[in-house]
Amino acid sequence: MSIAPLNLDKQTEDVLPSAQLSLRNVTKVFSGKKDFFSKLLRKTSGDFVALEDISLDIQPNTFVSIIGPSGCGKSTLLNAIAGLSSVTEGEILLNGAPIRGPGSDRGMVFQNYALMPWMTVEENISFAVETVYPRLAVKERQRIVKEQIQLVGLVGAQKKHPHEISGGMRQRVGIARALAINPQILLMDEPFGALDALTRGFLQDEIERIWEQQRKTVIMITHSIEEALLLSDRIVMMTRGPAARVDEILDVPFPRPRNREMLDRYPGYHDLKAEMESHLSRETRAVEEARVRGR
């Protein structure tokens, strides 16, 4: 259960054929303003290179976390994998085929839940299943919804609307909805970022439990070093932007199922944590220094 070593050079031949997801020399540029008035005033804001030459292979059934300073391009990368935005150069291959848009092979969990406020918990999940599998028999759809509600611990809240449940419960709906379409890969963009520490801990434990059951490939963006170390097989550390790259990939060899209480006793935990802390503080300090110079 591992991903191939980082391939930072331009060669792509050594990308393992067995990789489930392959990012090959991915660059993302957001183009600057080119409207009539900005041209007239010669105030064209330049293009912004968010990601530059990112190559990464992800093997099936691996839990991968992406960590990096705020604004470095983590969401940009995940959105490209989700097919919600295109890449400027390079390509992203899923089972060898280029990603051209969103698909039922990838399920997305958003930080702000992105639930339909007028729908109940079960309607939110059911709607996703119906959208992706419109020909599925109603009974089968109901079975899937029930199964997901049980899986994420939402029994009793099926008929409630998002505003009637806590943030933690809402994110359970977000996770159930993403899993209900039975994706090959679960994508999560800071899924616990808006939750208090206690709820966050509960949901991390739930994700660990669900991952033990399903062993789906997961790509999760997080700001939390402990969260990454608790859940991941591999941690991808990104450099600051602009032109963010993958700096280093860490292996997390701790045995599973993992236990939060035991985490700091696993051999190597403190070294991994120190390495991540030094990476994040170095990159964040550089962002701050650039900001001060720019003033």
Ligand SMILES: Nc1ncnc2c1ncn2[C@@H]1O[C@H](COP(=O)(O)OP(=O)(O)O)[C@@H](O)[C@H]1O
């Ligand atoms: N649609 C967009 N147009 C222009 N710039 C964008 C757009 N989306 C993101 N960016 C810029 O790309 C950089 C990376 O953003 P993002 O991927 O959201 O960072 P992160 O998720 O790591 O905090 C930021 O500087 C952001 O301002």
Ligand SMILES: [Mg+2]
């Ligand atoms: Mg983000």
